[in-house]
Amino acid sequence: MKAGDAPNPLDGKRGKQRSVHNTYFTLPVVLLMVSNHYSFIYSHELAWVVMVLFIFAGVLIRQFFVLMHAGKTQPAYPAFGVALILLAFWVAAPSASSPSGTAGAQGPDQAQITGLIEQHCVQCHARNPEHAGFSAPPAGLTFENWDEILGQKRRFNRSWPAATCR
Numbered sequence: 001m002k003a004g005d006a007p008n009p010l011d012g013k014r015g016k017q018r019s020v021h022n023t024y025f026t027l028p029v030v031l032l033m034v035s036n037h038y039s040f041i042y043s044h045e046l047a048w049v050v051m052v053l054f055i056f057a058g059v060l061i062r063q064f065f066v067l068m069h070a071g072k073t074q075p076a077y078p079a080f081g082v083a084l085i086l087l088a089f090w091v092a093a094p095s096a097s098s099p100s101g102t103a104g105a106q107g108p109d110q111a112q113i114t115g116l117i118e119q120h121c122v123q124c125h126a127r128n129p130e131h132a133g134f135s136a137p138p139a140g141l142t143f144e145n146w147d148e149i150l151g152q153k154r155r156f157n158r159s160w161p162a163a164t165c166r
Contacts, residue, residue: 023066027058036120041092050088057084110146117143 001007031054035041041050060081067074108116124131125143143149 024059024062025055027062028055031058039120044092046091050092053084053088053091057081057088060084113149114146117149 060077064077121143124134125137125141127142
């Protein structure tokens, strides 16, 4: 355009396509970005089903807002979106007959807990985070030793057996 040439209409079509993708996949992408904080999203054997349900739920909920801004109210879209979210939780829920990992009836032991936290949390939740996006631990929470982990055990799972937390 600066050279005085007519713009290529294909560029405008591509821009609109990207805008549509951004509109409908914003909520699912945000969920994927924070999914490491919600293990049921990635650790379940049907994690792909859970994620597909969340993606379609996000699309439906977003479609409601797109239509609402155009002056049309279609409450079926968010209703179906919420139904898909509930279905995702139902799919991801542990069955009563399956043991929770290798922890057994007593729950996870200290080694299992610290292993999971070292694998998934300490890169960000440390006094000096290794993750490039953080100069300080998010929410001020650090999990570098067992005492710090125990200080936050209610955030992890309110049903830890007392015998596990010593």
